[in-house]
Amino acid sequence: MRYGTFDDDAREYRIERPDTPASWSNYLGTTEYGAIVTNNAGGYSFFQSAAQGRFLRLRFNSVPMDQPGRYFYLRDADTGDFWSASWQPVGKPLDRYRSVCRHGTAYTVIESEYGGLSTETTYFVPLGQRFEYWRLRVRNDSGRPRRLSVFTYCEFANHWKTEQDLVNLQYSLFIVRGRRADDNLLAIEINNHLPADPDCDLTKELGLYSWMALAGAPVAAFDASREAFLGPYRSYDRPLAVERGSCGNCEAYGDNACGSFQTNLELAPGEEREIRVLLGVGQADTVGRRALAEFGSAERCEEELRRLKEHWHAMLGSLAVRTPDPEFDSTVNVWGLYNCLITFAWSRAASLVYNGERDGLGFRDSVQDLLGVMAAIPEQARERLELLLTGQLSTGGALPVVKPFSHHPGRMKPIPEEEYRSDDCLWFFNAVPLYVAETGDLDFYRKVLPYADQGEDNVLGHLRRALEFNLARTGRNGLPCGLAADWNDCLKLGYHGESLFVAFQVRFGLGVYAEA
Amino acid sequence: MRYGTFDDDAREYRIERPDTPASWSNYLGTTEYGAIVTNNAGGYSFFQSAAQGRFLRLRFNSVPMDQPGRYFYLRDADTGDFWSASWQPVGKPLDRYRSVCRHGTAYTVIESEYGGLSTETTYFVPLGQRFEYWRLRVRNDSGRPRRLSVFTYCEFANHWKTEQDLVNLQYSLFIVRGRRADDNLLAIEINNHLPADPDCDLTKELGLYSWMALAGAPVAAFDASREAFLGPYRSYDRPLAVERGSCGNCEAYGDNACGSFQTNLELAPGEEREIRVLLGVGQADTVGRRALAEFGSAERCEEELRRLKEHWHAMLGSLAVRTPDPEFDSTVNVWGLYNCLITFAWSRAASLVYNGERDGLGFRDSVQDLLGVMAAIPEQARERLELLLTGQLSTGGALPVVKPFSHHPGRMKPIPEEEYRSDDCLWFFNAVPLYVAETGDLDFYRKVLPYADQGEDNVLGHLRRALEFNLARTGRNGLPCGLAADWNDCLKLGYHGESLFVAFQVRFGLGVYAEA
Known part of the structure; x- marks a missing residue:
C-alpha cells in the first residue's frame, strides 16, 4: 500500500x-x-x-x-x-x-x-x-x-x-x-x-x-x-x-x-x-x-x-528545522508551509470536492490562515489582513465572505443582523499582533482603513469595534451571544445562545487591545 | 441514417x-x-x-x-x-x-x-x-x-x-x-x-x-x-x-x-x-x-x-383521425397528444438538458399546455386550471412558477412589482373558455377560488382582475407595459416598454370576458 x-x-x-x-x-x-x-x-x-x-x-x-x-x-x-x-x-x-x-x-x-x-x-x-x-x-x-x-x-x-x-x-x-x-x-x-x-x-x-x-x-x-x-x-x-x-x-x-x-x-x-x-x-x-x-x-x-x-x-526557506525525525522535518520545512501558502491563495475554494460556491475568502478561516504564512510572506499577509479589515462592517461584525475580485470597501451592503457570526472579527486579535511582531511595523495599528459598508478607522479602532460588537450582544448570563454561529459552524446555538468560546476570545482580545 | x-x-x-x-x-x-x-x-x-x-x-x-x-x-x-x-x-x-x-x-x-x-x-x-x-x-x-x-x-x-x-x-x-x-x-x-x-x-x-x-x-x-x-x-x-x-x-x-x-x-x-x-x-x-x-x-x-x-x-383514444398521410395520423393520434400529456405532467422540468431548477410549473407555459390536453383529460385539466388560478395574485398578476407540491393558496408571498410578466394571466382567456366548451360546465365561471396571496373571487372575477392588472399598467402610448417580459422571454422590453402582443391579448380577453 x-x-x-x-x-x-x-x-x-x-x-x-x-x-x-x-x-x-x-x-x-x-x-x-x-x-x-x-x-x-x-x-x-x-x-x-x-x-x-x-x-x-x-x-x-x-x-x-x-x-x-x-x-x-x-x-x-x-x-x-x-x-x-x-x-x-x-x-x-x-x-x-x-x-x-x-x-x-x-x-x-x-x-x-x-x-x-x-x-x-x-x-x-x-x-x-x-x-x-x-x-x-x-x-x-x-x-x-x-x-x-x-x-x-x-x-x-x-x-x-x-x-x-x-x-x-x-x-x-x-x-x-x-x-x-x-x-x-x-x-x-x-x-x-x-x-x-x-x-x-x-x-x-x-x-x-x-x-x-x-x-x-x-x-x-x-x-x-x-x-x-x-x-x-x-x-x-x-x-x-x-x-x-x-x-x-x-x-x-x-x-x-x-x-x-x-x-x-x-x-x-x-x-x-x-x-x-x-x-x-x-x-x-x-x-x-x-x-x-x-x-x-x-x-x-x-x-x-x-x-x-x-x-x-525562497518562500519555504523562511524557516528550516533539522530534527531526529525526518518526517517532522518534511512537514515543517516543506509541506506544512506549502499547504498554508496554497490555502492563503485559494482559501477552500479550489478542490475536487468543494465547488467553491461561496466564491471568496471565508472570513474567520482567512484571518486564521494568515497565522501560518506570516513569517514566509509578511507583505502579502499584510495586504490580505487589510483586505479582511475592510471586510469588517461599521457595526464591528464581518461579512461572512470577502471576494477579492469584487470587494469594494465602503460600498458593500451590510448583512442582516441574524447572519453575523460571533467570532469572525475576534480572530484579528491573533493575526494583527502576529504581523506586528513579525515585522516590527508598530505603525500598522495607526493605519486608517475603511469599513466594508461605511466609515473608516485605524486598525486599533477596528479592533475596538470588534470587541464592542460582542460586548453589545450578550445573553442571559452576560456572555457573548453565539449569533448565527461561533467557531463551530455546525452547532446551532441560536442567535441568543451564549458561547463560552467567544467569551474566551473576547477576554483574549481585551488583553491584546490593552497591550496594543 | x-x-x-x-x-x-x-x-x-x-x-x-x-x-x-x-x-x-x-x-x-x-x-x-x-x-x-x-x-x-x-x-x-x-x-x-x-x-x-x-x-x-x-x-x-x-x-x-x-x-x-x-x-x-x-x-x-x-x-x-x-x-x-x-x-x-x-x-x-x-x-x-x-x-x-x-x-x-x-x-x-x-x-x-x-x-x-x-x-x-x-x-x-x-x-x-x-x-x-x-x-x-x-x-x-x-x-x-x-x-x-x-x-x-x-x-x-x-x-x-x-x-x-x-x-x-x-x-x-x-x-x-x-x-x-x-x-x-x-x-x-x-x-x-x-x-x-x-x-x-x-x-x-x-x-x-x-x-x-x-x-x-x-x-x-x-x-x-x-x-x-x-x-x-x-x-x-x-x-x-x-x-x-x-x-x-x-x-x-x-x-x-x-x-x-x-x-x-x-x-x-x-x-x-x-x-x-x-x-x-x-x-x-x-x-x-x-x-x-x-x-x-x-x-x-x-x-x-x-x-x-x-x-x-384510452386517453389517446379521445381523438382519432385517418387521413391520406399516415405520418400526420401518427402525430395526431399518438405522439402529439402523448407529448402534450407528458408536458402536462412535468412541464419542462424533466429533461436530459434542463435540470428542472425552476422546480415547478412555469405559469404561462402551463396555462397554454392545458389547451393540448383538454379533450383527453378534462377533469385533470380543470384541477390544474384551478391550481393555476390560485397562482394568480390578488393584484391580478401571477407567480412566475407554481410548485404543486408546495403551493399554499392564500399564503404565498407576493412577488416584487418588477418581476411580473405581463402576459401570464391573459392565457386564461384561452384556457378557461376551452374547458367550458369541452365540458359544458358553465358553472365553472362562478366557482370561487383563492388568490395566491390573499382574498378570493370566482373564476370570472379572476379573469376580470387579470384584465385590470394590464389596464392599470400601460405605457406612453396607452398600450400595456411589457413588465419583466411578455410572451417573448428573451426580448428585454424594460418594465415600461409597451407590448403589442399583450395589447392583442387584452383585446382578445375583453371579448372573451364580455361573452362569458
Whole structure:
C-alpha cells in the first residue's frame, strides 16, 4: 500500500504508483490564475474564482475519478497502439506501463515509460501570468526509429460559472465556439456575439474567452469539438481521433469545445523532442498570440519553471528545522508551509470536492490562515489582513465572505443582523499582533482603513469595534451571544445562545487591545 | 441514417439501431413519480420534483452520453464474456449485437440479441404507485445449456436535490448509506440519523429514503457501494464485479450508493426466465417490503403493465383521425397528444438538458399546455386550471412558477412589482373558455377560488382582475407595459416598454370576458 515518498531535496512528493485509491491533487498558479492537477493529470483551471471563473471542466465525482484533465495521447503510427503520458485516461496495464508523478511547489511532473518510449510532462503557471504550460518531452529508448502522433486534450467549460456549466445546460450547451485562430492557436469563445458583462468584476475585462496554443512542433491537425475528437459512445480512454490516428479539423459551434492539437514526430533511437502547450484566458487573437510569441520557446519555458521554483523555494526557506525525525522535518520545512501558502491563495475554494460556491475568502478561516504564512510572506499577509479589515462592517461584525475580485470597501451592503457570526472579527486579535511582531511595523495599528459598508478607522479602532460588537450582544448570563454561529459552524446555538468560546476570545482580545 | 419507425398499432416508436447520434428519451410515471429512460437505458428517477426529488443519478452532458442508467449486465459463466441488455454501457460491436428499443406510452422496452441469448427489458411505473419496475426476460436461443449471471445496476444520488448531488460534494459525499435490508432488498438512506425536515413539503413524509428489490430469482450477492461494484479506474462499460463474475456484498457508508443484485441462472435450450427489479421511494423496511409483497410477482407485474397501457391508450383514444398521410395520423393520434400529456405532467422540468431548477410549473407555459390536453383529460385539466388560478395574485398578476407540491393558496408571498410578466394571466382567456366548451360546465365561471396571496373571487372575477392588472399598467402610448417580459422571454422590453402582443391579448380577453 505504499504509493510514494518524500523527496525533500527537490521539495517534491514522488507518487510511484499511479493507481492510487483516490486522486492526489496538487495546486498550480497564483491568486490570479489557479489550477488543480492530480497524479493522473485530472483537474481544472480557473481565473480568479474557482466558482465563477472555471474555464477548464472537471466533472465532480466522475467515473472513473478526476476526469477529464490535461492529457497527452501518444500513438505509434506503425502499430496503431496508443497510450497517454499520464497513466489515465487510457490506463495501460501496469505491468507494462510505469509512471511516476512528482508533485512539487506549484508545479507537477508526470513521467511515463511504455513500449520503449519515455515521457516527462510538466505542468505549471508562470509567475504573474494568466496562462499555464504543459511541457511534454518524449524520448525514444527503444533502439529503433519510431513514428509517433501526439494529441493534446482538455475540455473547456461551456460557461465559466461552474454550476451553469455542469447543471444548467439549457443555457450553457449552445453558446460555446471553438475556432482555429492560427495554425497552432485555438480560440475558445463563450457568448462571443455579446459584449462582456460590465457588471461582472471577474469577466468585464476579458469576457469569457480562452485560448490554447502548441509550440515546438508543427500542427498536423486539430479538433476543437469534443464530440468530433472523442467520437460517439466513447470516453477519454479511447478517443476516436486517437484510435484513427488523425484529428478531423473540426471547430465547435455549441455542444462542447475541446483543445486537441495533433503533431507527428519521427524519433531516431535516443532522440528526445519537446512540445509545449500554452493555455490561458483572454482573446486568442491578441492575448494568445502575444503570449505565444513571448513565452513559446523552450528556453523561456525552462526559465519560467526555474523562476517559479526559486520563488517558492525562497518562500519555504523562511524557516528550516533539522530534527531526529525526518518526517517532522518534511512537514515543517516543506509541506506544512506549502499547504498554508496554497490555502492563503485559494482559501477552500479550489478542490475536487468543494465547488467553491461561496466564491471568496471565508472570513474567520482567512484571518486564521494568515497565522501560518506570516513569517514566509509578511507583505502579502499584510495586504490580505487589510483586505479582511475592510471586510469588517461599521457595526464591528464581518461579512461572512470577502471576494477579492469584487470587494469594494465602503460600498458593500451590510448583512442582516441574524447572519453575523460571533467570532469572525475576534480572530484579528491573533493575526494583527502576529504581523506586528513579525515585522516590527508598530505603525500598522495607526493605519486608517475603511469599513466594508461605511466609515473608516485605524486598525486599533477596528479592533475596538470588534470587541464592542460582542460586548453589545450578550445573553442571559452576560456572555457573548453565539449569533448565527461561533467557531463551530455546525452547532446551532441560536442567535441568543451564549458561547463560552467567544467569551474566551473576547477576554483574549481585551488583553491584546490593552497591550496594543 | 434511418434509426427507427412508427408502429401506430402498438402506439410505439421502434428504434432499430441503438447508436443514435443523440439520446432518444421516453418518460415514465405520473406527476407523483417520474422517470426518464433513453434508448440505451440511461436516465434518472424522481419523486414529485425533478430538481428536489431526484434520487437516481444521471450526469448531465456525460461522456459517453446519458450515463448512468438502469442496467442489466449479463455474463456467461463459462466464457467470462459479458454484455448489457441495452447496447450501452458495455457497447458490444454492432455486427454481433442487435438491439431494438420500443418507446411506448409511459413504458419502454429494450430488446437485445447477443451470443445466442435474447433479452427483453421493460421499464414502467405502475399507475398510482411510487415505484418503478424493470422486468428482464432472458431466453436461451443457442441450442445448448447456458449458465449466466445477471447483475442489476443503478446509481443513487447522494442528495435528492440535484445541485447538491452533482456540484456541492462537500455536503453530499458523506451522507448516504446503502444497506441490505433483506436478502433481496436494499435500503438507500440519506442523512438517516436525522429526522425528516418538517419544512420540506417534498420529503417531510418520507425523508430521503429509497429502496430496490429483486424478484423472480434468488439473490447470489449484492453491492450497494458503487466503488466496490465498478472498481477503481473503471466505468460502466467494464465493472469489476461483472468482469470478475461476483458482487462483493459491500454496503455503502458515504461515497456513492448503487443498486446491484447478482443472480445466477441456468437456462436449458429454449428456456426463458424472468426477473423483476422494483425500485421506489420510502423506507425499505416498510414501504419496500410491502411493495415487494404486493407487486413482486410476474402476474402482478404483467397486470400492471396491461393497466398502464389501457390507461394511456384510452386517453389517446379521445381523438382519432385517418387521413391520406399516415405520418400526420401518427402525430395526431399518438405522439402529439402523448407529448402534450407528458408536458402536462412535468412541464419542462424533466429533461436530459434542463435540470428542472425552476422546480415547478412555469405559469404561462402551463396555462397554454392545458389547451393540448383538454379533450383527453378534462377533469385533470380543470384541477390544474384551478391550481393555476390560485397562482394568480390578488393584484391580478401571477407567480412566475407554481410548485404543486408546495403551493399554499392564500399564503404565498407576493412577488416584487418588477418581476411580473405581463402576459401570464391573459392565457386564461384561452384556457378557461376551452374547458367550458369541452365540458359544458358553465358553472365553472362562478366557482370561487383563492388568490395566491390573499382574498378570493370566482373564476370570472379572476379573469376580470387579470384584465385590470394590464389596464392599470400601460405605457406612453396607452398600450400595456411589457413588465419583466411578455410572451417573448428573451426580448428585454424594460418594465415600461409597451407590448403589442399583450395589447392583442387584452383585446382578445375583453371579448372573451364580455361573452362569458
